[in-house]
Amino acid sequence: MPSPSQTPSVPAAAALSAAPAASPVSSPVSSLVSSPLAEPVVEVRGLWTVFGTGAKAFAVHQDLDLTVQRGEILALVGGSGTGKTVLLRQMLGLAQPTRGSVTVLGRPAAEMGREGAASRVGMLFQQGALFSAFDVLGNVGFALQELGTLPAALVRDAALVKLQMVGLQPAHATRMPADLSGGMVKRVALARALVMDPPLLLLDEPTAGLDPNSSDEFCALLRALHQSLGLTVVMVTHDLDTLFALSTRVAVLADKKVIVTGAPREVVHFAHPFVREFFGGERGRRALLALPEDAPATPSFPQEA
C-alpha cells in the first residue's frame, strides 16, 4: 500500500496517458543555466516513473525536470518514498524512465552499459554494498577487473592508489568487509566508486550510520576529493549537517517533481510544508547558522508552464 506521498492525485495510468506523448523539453530549473560557463552533466527532462500496472499503478515522478551542472554538489532532498533513490538509479542507468529522459554527459543513462557507466558515473550506495566475499582490494578493483583487459598487477596498483586517495593504508587492502568499521566501509565503497575516474559521483545517504566525528571526517574527505578531482556530485541525504557541509545547491523533490532548486540558505525559506518541516527544526537552524557568510544564495523555482 503506497504512502500518501506516493499516491498520485489522479490514477497514475490515466495521468500518464494524459501526459504529452513527446516529453517537452521545458526550461531547466537550474539557476546556473543562464551562465555561459554552465555545462550540464545530468539532464532530466519530462521524467515519469510509474511502478505497477492497472489499478495498482502509482507514479513516483510526474514530469520532473532537473539539470546538474559540472562542478556542483547537488543535494537531493525529499520525503520518504519521493523517488530520490530511484532517480539516482536512473542516472546510473540501473532503472529506466517510464517516459522522458535522463541523460548523463549528453547520452541516455540507460544506454551506457555497465563499463560505460562505471567510467562515467560512480555510485556510493547507502550501506556501502561491498561484496562480502572479496577483500578490500578486490572490492575497489572490481570494475577494472571486470573489464578483463588489464593485467592483474595494474588493477591492483590502480586500486591501491584509490585506497590511498580515500585515506586508507595498503595494510587495509587484505581486510574483509566484515572486519571494517562503518567509516572504513564508506571509504572503501568510495574508492570503488572512483576506481575508473568517473566525472560524476552519486552518493546515497553518504553519512548514514556514521557517528558525528566519522561523519565530519567523511564530509571533509568528500569535499577534498570534489575539489581535487573536479567532480560533479549528486547526493541524497536526510542529514542537515551533511547537506550544509557539502552542497552547493539543493533540489527539493515533492509532489512528484522538483519543486525548487537553489542555494541552501535560500531554499530553506521556500514556502512548502515539506521544506518547513525538513529545515524548520532546531537542527536546521543550527546547521544554517554554521554556514559561511559567502555561501551562494540564489534560488530558482520551476518556471510556470
Ligand SMILES: Nc1ncnc2c1ncn2[C@@H]1O[C@H](COP(=O)(O)OP(=O)(O)OP(=O)(O)O)[C@@H](O)[C@H]1O
Ligand atoms: N523496482 C521497483 N518496483 C516497484 N516499486 C518501486 C521500485 N523501486 C522503487 N519503488 C517504489 O518507489 C518509491 C520511491 O522509492 P525510493 O527508494 O526512490 O524513495 P526515496 O525517496 O529514496 O525514499 P527514502 O528517503 O525513504 O529512502 C517507493 O514507494 C518504492 O517502494
